[in-house]
Amino acid sequence: MLSYSIKRLLMLVPVLLGMTIIVFSIIHAIPGNPAQTILGTKATPEAIHHLNASLGLDKPLYVQYFTYLKDVLTGNLGTSIQDNNAIASEIWPHLAATIELSFAAMLIAVIIGVNAGIISAWKKNSVVDYIAMIVALIGVSMPIFWLGLLEQWIFSVKLNWLPSIGQTDITSTVAPITNLYLVDTLLEGQFGQFWMVVRHLIMPAVALATIPMAIIARMTRSSMLEVLGSDYIRTAKAKGQRMGWIVYKYALKNAFIPILTVIGLQTGLMLGGAILTETIFGWPGIGLYVYNAIQARDYPVIQSGILIIAFMFIMVNFIVDLLYGLIDPRIKYR
């Protein structure tokens, strides 16, 4: 197990390096003169020269890459072209907002998805099963930005139940401590504000949860069906144990590995989906940060935003890989 963990950790190195190369090349692979592209056609030659110098674009490529790598490793994520702020100093609130949103979405996806899958498998070929699977099919086929727009239209505009945009009200009195607003409101004892934050969170979280929820439901159903047909479940049934007990106690435990895999993979989908969801709901996460940067051609921010998201994805998968070993002792590591 330890040897495997170390091996897995070492395998991260080339992936992380490759990731930095790809992110690095976002600026450098732009055809023509990157500085010109970034500043637009009306830029003065001095401005282009200045930008070239500040981004180090006038040096040889490999020098630029190693400078970039050194910067990233020392926590220097560059400077935003829009407002000249150090990206490293302003990225955390965005990151926190995305973590809060993704976490909420994953929670919804897992709770509903796993339970729907179990019930579907348990009541195979019943009406419940059919409905759940049709809903799941629509779920995986849904453009989440469209779902988000409909949510806003129905629940904010028509019914006026939930706020349509942002992470808090304008009148919010939450003072950021961790920047995870749910945590902050609780730390500050502002329970009314906590509810306000939850209300903002519901719609984007549901939109973001849809696809993973559907995939988790389908996956849970098929792995549960496999387990439910196995001999030891039949034995348990024969011994007269209650079916509900059997399903949740025995079967779920064994169906957990494939489910865990899906959850690991879905995190990527979710972090990607965050860009669309955050754009629609004005959620000030890292997705919106990148989206705004794209609109403003703020390449350093685009680079760093993508770098951070990819890094998070890699780390989540790394942790999921290690969890396999803890959950299933049968898994052998090469």
Add this chain to the structure above:
Amino acid sequence: MSELLLDVANLKKYYPIKQGVFNKTKETVRAVDGVSFKVNKGETLGIVGESGCGKSTTGRMIMRLIEPTDGKVIFEGQDILNLSKHEMRKVRKDIQMIFQDPFASLNPRQTVGQIIEEPMIVHKMGDRKKRQARVQELLELVGLSAYHAKRYPHQFSGGQRQRIGIARALAVEPKLIIADEPVSALDVSVQSQVLNLLQDLQKKLNLTYIFIAHDLSVVRHISNRVGVMYLGKMVELADSETLYREPKHPYTQALLSAVPIPDPENKTKRIILSGDVPSPAHPPSGCPFHDRCPVAKAICSEEIPHLRELADGRLVSCHLVD
């Protein structure tokens, strides 16, 4: 003495076992450890041993399907281990192989005709018309019918599939055929049919066989000479008549005693070997067979015996035989 076709000298195949974070070689598996033998034109050499003794690996190394770690394979006077890829392809025309599993060795998506024709395409023999005529001829030769060419492998029985495999091997008119347990996957009733076919073909086409098997009874009638392998080494090699009449090596004796003899008068005692075949990663010291040998002496666990020629021309590797 007839003409020498193949001379295998000190052939070795070692597999490193890699472990840990840095893939350090922890130990080596000596799958084949210094095997030597000669094959003359027109004869059949049987190679017999339990599974895992390295007999199939030896066969595959002769064709360089597995690259040997060390040794020489001299075919018609040239060491084929030194040949370039390109030169090797020419030699492959002269050496063909028949495989053990008649279900796995035929591509399920090709017709029988395509399967048999393919070696001729690869070696650029004849035009399409000639090749297809040859396919028909080969099918008849191995006891199938010309119209079978359009069928797919799954439409045939195991024995018929093995005939297809034989036809494929014959397509390029090889000089040497390595038959790697060609009948062990077949029903006993079909085994003798395929063995008879192989013998008929040998007479008709003047073929040379290396016939690999895990059981002595199968090779008895087809082989001129038989080599017995144990744990990557050749332990005895002799004319089949000599070997079957009077096996010298205790391992050969044990194997032979396991062959059922349909004669109630025969009271030969069965020698039951104790224990399992040791792992080739940890071969016993001295004679590799000593820990299972019913007659082992002290010297057997200390010194490695070498293959020696006895007065009657046979080769044996045992301290206790003279």
Add this chain to the structure above:
Amino acid sequence: MSESLQDSAKLSPEKERSLFVQGLIDFWKQFRKNKPAIVGFLIVLFFILIAIFAKQIAPQGINDQNIAIRLQPPSAKHLLGTDDFGRDILSRIVFGAQLSLRVGFFAVIGSIIVGTFFGVIAGYFGKLIDTVISRFFDILLAFPSILLSIAIVTILGPSLNNALVAIAIVNVPVFGRLVRSRVLTVKEEEYIMAARSIGMGNTRIIMKHILPNSFAPIIVQGTLNIATAILDAAGLGFLGMGAQPPQPEWGTMLSESRQYITNAPWTVIFPGLAIILVVIGFNLMGDGLRDALDPRMKN
């Protein structure tokens, strides 16, 4: 030769049928039993026909503007209403089918070709080249797919074709890994050993023996990936990184009309429904193909 006699009774020469035809028939029998798959197939067929005959079907041109009738609700004249330029939404959705299907098909075909190439090389030759290619796949897969598409479009510049290229690149490792694992399995088959033993070269072994035996999972995955490719293209269009207005790409249409959702919800609802429907079609068809083609799923 008793066995060959038995055989000729079982299979007379007149009853010849090639494996390919037989395979198609078997496949169709399997597939036909799967009702959802048939529904998916019909949906896909429906959209393909719409795309081919868009000019004949669409009541109006793609960009026939008429400000006088902007944002009109669905009516007999405009079945799905009009958008803020007074364009007929039904017509735009019909023409949009061409764009979405084009992106879906060509992106996936592109990733299949490139992915198969690298997957075969990695799986067949192994060793260092396998490590390099596999690591490269790992790196590409380390990015959430839409994020990597965005990064690539950022480099290439926003357009529908660049979105197509980006989606194709992002999906390369999906097929690369699939093909690699298939090759690893097939490579161990004895008939590959047999092919090498008759002196066959690598290229011929790969083209004649390995690829044909790796085809089914590629088809299944390809069909499912058309669905995600269409979704991703729409997402990129919605973010302004795919098709550009006034192209009637469904995601781009959504992004153009999202501000009118309050007073003209049909401008948003119908393009979204079109996306869902076509994606459901490909998903159902892909699931059905898997059940019919993938032996592991067969009972």
